[in-house]
Amino acid sequence: MNKIKKIILALVVMTGFNTTFAAEHKNMMHSGVVAHSAWVRSAPVNAPALGAFMEIHNNTHSKVKLISAYVAGYKRVELHRTTNQNGVMKMQKQDFMLIPAQGRLQLKPGSWHIMLIGPKTVPSEGELVTISLKFDNGKTQTIHATVKKGKKMMMNHHKH
Amino acid sequence: MSKTTLLAAVAFVMVVSALVLSIYTGPDYQSLKNQTKASDILHNMNRELPNFALIDHNQTEFDNDSFKGKWTLVSFIYTHCPDICPTVLMDMSMLKSILVKRSLKEVPEFVAITFDPKRDTPKLLKNYVTHFDSGFLGVSGEQKSIDQLVKVFGAYYERSFEVEGKSVIIPNGQPMPNDVIDYSINHTALLYLISPDGRIFASFPMPHEPFLMADDVELFIKNYQ
Numbered sequence: 313m314n315k316i317k318k319i320i321l322a323l324v325v326m327t328g329f330n331t332t333f334a335a336e337h338k339n340m341m342h343s344g345v346v347a348h349s350a351w352v353r354s355a356p357v358n359a360p361a362l363g364a365f366m367e368i369h370n371n372t373h374s375k376v377k378l379i380s381a382y383v384a385g386y387k388r389v390e391l392h393r394t395t396n397q398n399g400v401m402k403m404q405k406q407d408f409m410l411i412p413a414q415g416r417l418q419l420k421p422g423s424w425h426i427m428l429i430g431p432k433t434v435p436s437e438g439e440l441v442t443i444s445l446k447f448d449n450g451k452t453q454t455i456h457a458t459v460k461k462g463k464k465m466m467m468n469h470h471k472h
Numbered sequence: 473m474s475k476t477t478l479l480a481a482v483a484f485v486m487v488v489s490a491l492v493l494s495i496y497t498g499p500d501y502q503s504l505k506n507q508t509k510a511s512d513i514l515h516n517m518n519r520e521l522p523n524f525a526l527i528d529h530n531q532t533e534f535d536n537d538s539f540k541g542k543w544t545l546v547s548f549i550y551t552h553c554p555d556i557c558p559t560v561l562m563d564m565s566m567l568k569s570i571l572v573k574r575s576l577k578e579v580p581e582f583v584a585i586t587f588d589p590k591r592d593t594p595k596l597l598k599n600y601v602t603h604f605d606s607g608f609l610g611v612s613g614e615q616k617s618i619d620q621l622v623k624v625f626g627a628y629y630e631r632s633f634e635v636e637g638k639s640v641i642i643p644n645g646q647p648m649p650n651d652v653i654d655y656s657i658n659h660t661a662l663l664y665l666i667s668p669d670g671r672i673f674a675s676f677p678m679p680h681e682p683f684l685m686a687d688d689v690e691l692f693i694k695n696y697q
Contacts, residue, residue: 353558356603358596361554394555396678400628401556402658404639421559422679428554461562 345370345411345447350457352428353421354437362434364426364443364457365419370411377408377448378417383441387430394422408448421462435459499697501673507691510684511665511674521670524621526585526613529598534583534611536670543580543693544666548627550588550657551600559680560661561604566682567689568605574686576693580665585611587629587644587657589618619645625672629659665689667696 350366364383370376381389391406401422409424411417419425426443435441440456447453501515521536528534538544547564549557564582571579584601586592589612592600597610622629622644631642633655641658642648648655663680667673673692676685
């Protein structure tokens with residue numbers, strides 16, 4: 313009998329978790345434009361510039377532009393894109409980042425990124441950096457980006 | 473021995489030497505090509521690096537001899553780079569830790585040469601590159617000497633800045649306006665492996681896959697004669 317109670321309790325708890333997770337997921341997927349999974353690459357203490365990365369979902373039926381980002385404690389914050397042009401990596405400042413209707417834009421190393429220029433103090437690994445994003449539909453979002461090394465490739469190749 | 477015989481003997485030795493030299497151009501590492509996963513083999517017995525003299529982040533001269541007698545992995549970077557250079561240095565640090573774990577008879581030295589000595593002094597480079605691995609060595613020096621190496625390695629860079637919203641590009645080797653201090657650098661991002669004879673052995677193009685690169689480095693070190 314005790315066992316049955318435990319199983320029921322476990323099921324109730326799991327359902328609870330599921331509901332919470334589903335609600336968060338639903339919120340992310342269905343409430344307009346949402347940035348998530350933000351991170352800043354940890355950098356040397358004397359780094360003149362840092363890169364911030366994230367994923368931006370646009371759940372609306374119209375395209376949306378990210379027009380600016382702001383982080384306190386930096387000289388300038390710019391929207392950038394790195395492209396590989398015949399082996400030459402070119403970094404260009406962008407006026408905006410376009411997130412297609414019902415689509416997403418991934419900001420990642422070697423591609424779209426937010427450039428944090430001239431830090432007063434370079435944040436250390438594990439710290440949170442607060443980034444305010446401004447979109448052309450009038451919406452804003454404040455997101456906390458974790459400072460980390462971003463060793464994604466290492467994990468991808470563990471199978472090798 | 474008559475004069476004619478002596479001349480004939482000298483001529484014979486010369487012809488044989490010329491033949492041997494033309495046939496023997498050193499080990500042919502191109503045969504390893506079909507086993508590589510992430511690199512291009514560039515080794516050429518007939519092409520040494522030209523003489524160069526730079527300065528490392530411990531203020532010690534860094535020249536041709538610094539590459540001799542050991543394997544070295546070289547990248548070109550600049551510290552104002554927020555995206556590609558940290559990615560390259562991160563890849564190098566992953567590659568190094570993979571190689572260390574594989575108990576190779578030798579793990580290469582890792583060297584990062586700046587494109588931008590005007591801003592990247594040895595002291596600044598030391599703080600910067602050792603963030604990625606305490607054993608990395610940053611190298612700076614005269615812009616001219618760096619440009620000479622950039623050319624030999626087949627690398628490329630250009631400075632880029634904005635004037636009234638318009639992008640201006642200054643290719644390497646051309647002078648920058650003195651008043652421009654805020655610029656970024658477009659550049660190639662290959663890694664180069666230098667063999668113990670001080671020659672460029674192989675290059676690793678982007679995107680860098682540390683595990684595959686480690687396989688190639690291991691292959692080259694094992695087969696090097």
